[in-house]
Amino acid sequence: MARKLLLEHINVPGINTFEVYRQQGGYRAVEKALKTMSPEDVVEEVKKSGLRGRGGAGFPTGMKWSFLAKPEGKPRYLVCNADESEPGTFKDRFLMTHIPHILIEGMIVSSFALGANTSYIYVRGEMMPQIRILEKAIAEAKNAGFLGKNILGSGYDLELYVQPGGGAYICGEETALLESLEGKRGNPRIKPPFPAVSGLYNCPTVVNNVESIAATVPILNEGGDEYAKIGIGRSTGTKLISASGNINKPGVYEIELGVPVEEFIYSDEYCGGIANGKRMKAVVAGGSSVPILPANLILKTINGESRLMTYESLADGGFASGTMLGSGGFIVFDEDQCIVRNTWNFARFYHHESCGQCSPCREGTGWLEKVLHRMEYGHGKLSDIDLLVNVSKNIEGNTICPLGDAAAWPVASAIRHFRDEFEWHVNEPKQAMERNFGLAHYADPLPKPETV
Amino acid sequence: MLSVNHTEEVIFSPELITKFNEIVSRYPEGRQKSALLPILHLVQAEYGWVSTAAMDKVAEYLHLQPIEVYEVATFYTMYLLRPSGKYVLEVCRTGPCCLVGAEKIMKYLEEKLGVKEGEVTEDGLFSWRGVECLAACGMGPVLQIGPEYTFYENLTEGKIDELIDSLKLKTAAKPADEIS
Numbered sequence: 318m319a320r321k322l323l324l325e326h327i328n329v330p331g332i333n334t335f336e337v338y339r340q341q342g343g344y345r346a347v348e349k350a351l352k353t354m355s356p357e358d359v360v361e362e363v364k365k366s367g368l369r370g371r372g373g374a375g376f377p378t379g380m381k382w383s384f385l386a387k388p389e390g391k392p393r394y395l396v397c398n399a400d401e402s403e404p405g406t407f408k409d410r411f412l413m414t415h416i417p418h419i420l421i422e423g424m425i426v427s428s429f430a431l432g433a434n435t436s437y438i439y440v441r442g443e444m445m446p447q448i449r450i451l452e453k454a455i456a457e458a459k460n461a462g463f464l465g466k467n468i469l470g471s472g473y474d475l476e477l478y479v480q481p482g483g484g485a486y487i488c489g490e491e492t493a494l495l496e497s498l499e500g501k502r503g504n505p506r507i508k509p510p511f512p513a514v515s516g517l518y519n520c521p522t523v524v525n526n527v528e529s530i531a532a533t534v535p536i537l538n539e540g541g542d543e544y545a546k547i548g549i550g551r552s553t554g555t556k557l558i559s560a561s562g563n564i565n566k567p568g569v570y571e572i573e574l575g576v577p578v579e580e581f582i583y584s585d586e587y588c589g590g591i592a593n594g595k596r597m598k599a600v601v602a603g604g605s606s607v608p609i610l611p612a613n614l615i616l617k618t619i620n621g622e623s624r625l626m627t628y629e630s631l632a633d634g635g636f637a638s639g640t641m642l643g644s645g646g647f648i649v650f651d652e653d654q655c656i657v658r659n660t661w662n663f664a665r666f667y668h669h670e671s672c673g674q675c676s677p678c679r680e681g682t683g684w685l686e687k688v689l690h691r692m693e694y695g696h697g698k699l700s701d702i703d704l705l706v707n708v709s710k711n712i713e714g715n716t717i718c719p720l721g722d723a724a725a726w727p728v729a730s731a732i733r734h735f736r737d738e739f740e741w742h743v744n745e746p747k748q749a750m751e752r753n754f755g756l757a758h759y760a761d762p763l764p765k766p767e768t769v
Numbered sequence: 770m771l772s773v774n775h776t777e778e779v780i781f782s783p784e785l786i787t788k789f790n791e792i793v794s795r796y797p798e799g800r801q802k803s804a805l806l807p808i809l810h811l812v813q814a815e816y817g818w819v820s821t822a823a824m825d826k827v828a829e830y831l832h833l834q835p836i837e838v839y840e841v842a843t844f845y846t847m848y849l850l851r852p853s854g855k856y857v858l859e860v861c862r863t864g865p866c867c868l869v870g871a872e873k874i875m876k877y878l879e880e881k882l883g884v885k886e887g888e889v890t891e892d893g894l895f896s897w898r899g900v901e902c903l904a905a906c907g908m909g910p911v912l913q914i915g916p917e918y919t920f921y922e923n924l925t926e927g928k929i930d931e932l933i934d935s936l937k938l939k940t941a942a943k944p945a946d947e948i949s
Contacts, residue, residue: 392797401904402901402902402904403902403904404863404864404865404901404902404906405864405906406904406906407904407905407906407907407908409904410904410905435797441904442806442810442847442918443847443903443904443913443918444904444918445916445917445918446917446919446920476795478795480795480803480807481806481807481810482806482845483809483810483844483845483846483847483848484845484846484847484848484900485844485845485846486901486902497806498803499800499802499803500802500803500804500805500806500831500837500841501802501837501841502840502841502844503844518797518800559906559907560907561865561868561906561907561909562865562868562906563868563869567906567907567908568907569907601864605863605864605902646906648864648865648868648906650868654868658867659864659867659868662862662863662864662867663863663864666863666864666901666902669901670901672844
């Protein structure tokens with residue numbers, strides 16, 4: 318049985334309340350940090366743990382913290398990114414709904430480590446019920462003396478607030494989130510300066526994902542070294558995976574990094590196999606932005622090694638034959654799903670969510686959507702396939718924030734691995750309107766894909 | 770696209786102003802603009818949508834130029850810039866939900882309510898629209914209803930029937946509730 322660090326007590330009745338959470342050993346990390354450690358010690362433990370940002374980028378959290386500037390006379394801020402909007406990802410919603418106090422506890426120790434006296438949890442506006450849950454949890458923690466002035470007699474003060482967003486995927490990008498928190502449109506800022514130097518209200522700021530902040534709790538309780546023993550190589554600890562699509566048991570699973578992908582998909586402990594007795598066609602392993610892989614390549618790398626749920630193994634082979642762990646949004650497609658239709662759907666999403674600041678993204682995502690739409694509806698030309706590749710290449714790397722890349726990668730990868738399905742849509746438009754391409758040729762490993 | 774004009778004057782109730790004041794107190798002095806998004810949510814919950822007149826009042830309250838409020842209200846998708854049905858059913862239309870039938874659910878809603886996306890039913894009760902990923906992919910198809918954003922998961926046509934019936938009943942029962 319794999320170890321659970323975040324969801325250990327998830328099945329305890331009433332774990333969403335302060336009382337029960339505390340009975341289960343909750344807020345020990347706050348006591349340990351505030352009574353026995355210096356802020357630097359806490360940063361050191363997180364560094365030792367090897368924790369990497371759980372929002373998608375995978376940047377080492379401890380290192381991000383150590384970049385925080387500490388000029389005299391300026392407040393520092395910690396902002397929790399709970400704007401969970403990456404299609405395929407719903408782990409933060411799960412954590413905040415069922416075990417909100419682990420986030421509050423993590424916010425307290427992380428704010429202490431960074432020297433922040435006011436911290437914000439920016440939650441996407443649609444999660445109004447979760448906002449209410451967090452507000453209640455904050456009130457309970459404050460009532461018990463874990464928030465407010467002079468917490469546990471340590472002399473450390475912290476106020477914690479929940480901020481609702483307004484419905485915009487782009488606000489999951491950290492500088493767009495800060496703009497939004499300042500009451501503006503969510504247009505990402507040009508970096509540098511990085512938020513660590515000039516973030517919220519031009520003050521040094523750290524922005525971390527919900528799961529990263531929650532993970533600091535077991536890291537402090539067990540020690541960074543212990544945490545780092547879980548996992549493989551630079552993929553340490555546990556990770557929440559949001560599993561969705563055509564599987565028997567969709568849901569949120571805490572895995573020890575390093576579980577084989579095959580076990581994750583087919584074992585009853587996790588996804589329980591493909592639903593309705595069908596076969597797997599493809600997987601998007603880390604949220605809609607990461608490259609889609611056909612069944613054979615998600616289970617085994619191009620060299621025939623078993624693919625593992627780690628940052629490194631999923632990326633094995635680069636974009637030619639690999640993908641990314643990303644946010645852990647694991648979307649499984651069965652044989653009946655149409656890759657062209659899904660790619661069009663994702664392209665529409667990115668077009669809708671582009672903030673409009675950079676021309677390559679604003680215009681390019683529109684073209685991707687339009688061209689994919691006409692292919693899906695039987696009006697495509699063969700030259701459209703190369704046109705899509707061309708447009709996606711012109712977006713990638715040419716924008717202020719990563720939304721451009723996120724829009725380009727799904728399209729480029731779908732064509733890389735499923736070009737024949739796109740061609741079929743052009744050559745047999747009538748059939749394409751009536752039925753799906755199926756997965757006939759996926760019974761055998763695909764010929765080695767050429768790099769697009 | 771800015772809202773249709775709303776000529777009635779908007780006066781925020783003292784209760785609403787108290788809530789505004791509490792929100793403003795969460796930010797450092799001079800940073801009251803941070804309260805804009807939460808305040809617009811409160812305004813929408815109160816009036817059912819966000820009119821230009823209401824935005825002007827918010828601007829006045831927060832000491833902002835009206836354009837600073839308009840540009841925000843038009844950027845974020847949650848703010849309704851024209852009157853909608855009493856219940857706005859927002860169905861997730863993004864990939865993972867479509868793998869498990871969201872498109873069928875939207876089609877069914879359109880037939881059931883007899884109005885196209887964004888339109889309001891004759892009795893003024895319902896409108897519906899497709900929205901982008903609601904971060905509930907494992908429970909799809911899903912829909913939400915503001916202003917509290919109540920969530921309905923694993924939707925089927927039968928569940929849509931039940932939901933719409935219960936909302937109609939709830940509305941019909943309102944006057945009696947108020948009398949008691």
